[in-house]
Amino acid sequence: MRVDYDIVVIGGGSGGLVIAGAAAQLNAKVALVEKDRLGGDCLWYGCVPSKSLIHAARVAYEVKNSERFGVCVNTSSVNFSQVMDYVKNVIAAIEPHDSPQRFEGLGVEVIFGSGKFINSDIFEVNGKILKARAFVIATGSRPNIPNISGLKESGYLTNEDVFSLTHCPESLAIIGAGPIGCELGQSFHRLGTKVTLINSHPHLLPKEDPEAADVIEKQFLEEGIKIIKNARADKVEIIGNKKKLRANEQEVMVDEILVCTGRSPNAESLNLESAEVEYDKKGIKVNDKLQTTNSKIYACGDVIGGYQFTHVASHEAVTVITNALFFPINKISYNVIPWTTFTDPELARVGLTETQAKEKYGDNIYVLKQQFSEVDRAQAEGAIEGFSKIIVKENGEILGAHLVGKSAGELIHEIVLAMSNNLKVSALSGIHVYPTLSEVNSKAALLLRKRKFSQNKGLQSILSKFFAIRRSLS
Ligand SMILES: Cc1cc2nc3c(=O)[nH]c(=O)nc-3n(C[C@H](O)[C@H](O)[C@H](O)COP(=O)(O)OP(=O)(O)OC[C@H]3O[C@@H](n4cnc5c(N)ncnc54)[C@H](O)[C@@H]3O)c2cc1C
């Protein structure tokens, strides 16, 4: 069958845009189908607005707490609608990079509409038939809304409308203390909202190292955020102009409710059954070449579940480009996937947790933990909370790292570089500029050598004798 396109990309967000742009630049014939606006969740409802809001909230917090540095600011107030204007301006500054004009300029045919598969070979949008050598589904995800009695009737916010608020809610209950709930919860609290976080899990940020998550929890409590853990939100009622939310036996009265309880894949509307593409509530099933159950249809990004991050969608996109355009021989590697939750302090992670490392390697692991309080720059900046924890094998191979502290999201990258290049932990103990926060990693790395030395009684005894002889000969 003759086809019109080398590749048809469905969904113009973090994953789809990388594929469409790169394929067009390689001179492939590309169509990109987008049902809404190019840019996806990350630009409009995710990373970009949340990180901008976090920044504004951090400024508010620093100003309010500047007296600890001897800096007195006479008045401090937050103009919420101006904060939201700031958020919108950041989106507007980044948006041209994802604009239809830019992609059309690269040679991509951009088609707005939400189409569906007719069969294994044809995708139809706005009555137009698209036949391609390969298709990619990169339609992302949407908020998963739990089945909570009265929630729908009472009304609730998600990441899709919270950045459109023009008034700061006086009080806000957040259901779910994963990355979205924690990042937005702390930000709203710092901007003046009374926040209650409700989490069904016994820890905030359940996917993280529990010790690191505890540092975040301590900070939240110090700032006055109310936390209800180990409790599933199960009922909402409207009482006057408030919403009463119940979680197990506890109740909170709030003005607004924000739901952050994970994601559902955007797969249902594509008529995937007709193309023999299998999916379930976690996402579209793919193999390690990112082919769906129909080998000429690929999928990547949030719609396949797994690691739901912008940089992972781009990482997967690279595998899809080479497999779909050339030959399907490249396997995706998830060996070194870092991520960061941008709370204050930040929490960054790559690789295995301590528990996972113990399960896999037994007691043959070392946990190298360096507190920020022993890093001079952290003292200078009053940012002494947190630590760098690097988990290694006896031979120095790095299995994982967990950083919680100021700029942890930046500091994780030297560990990522070391892991990606199979460098031993000793590579991290090389020269670092003094005084910088990144010394937290070199100090952590040195701990392996120190610990091995303290365990090596033979070497200690030899050295004592060696120095005794040297002294006696001087
Ligand atoms: C509040 C929040 C904060 C986040 N912060 C971060 C962060 O700091 N760092 C990070 O790495 N990740 C973050 N993420 C996750 C990140 O946004 C996603 O992992 C990423 O956007 C996934 O990319 P994607 O290409 O799979 O989907 P998206 O970027 O969402 O793109 C999917 C596109 O497909 C379109 N589409 C959907 N259905 C159809 C259809 N039927 N036909 C055509 N088009 C369709 C959508 O309109 C959208 O444009 C955050 C997410 C949220 C919600």
Ligand SMILES: NC(=O)c1ccc[n+]([C@@H]2O[C@H](COP(=O)([O-])OP(=O)(O)OC[C@H]3O[C@@H](n4cnc5c(N)ncnc54)[C@H](O)[C@@H]3O)[C@@H](O)[C@H]2O)c1
């Ligand atoms: N900085 C970042 O990289 C960043 C930021 C935000 C989001 N994200 C991505 O978006 C994804 C989704 O984030 P998320 O925070 O919505 O989901 P999540 O799945 O990570 O966390 C959801 C939380 O909700 C809790 N929960 C579920 N149902 C509940 C109920 N009925 N009552 C109380 N608690 C309940 C769970 O215990 C869990 O802690 C993340 O996994 C991540 O991949 C990334």
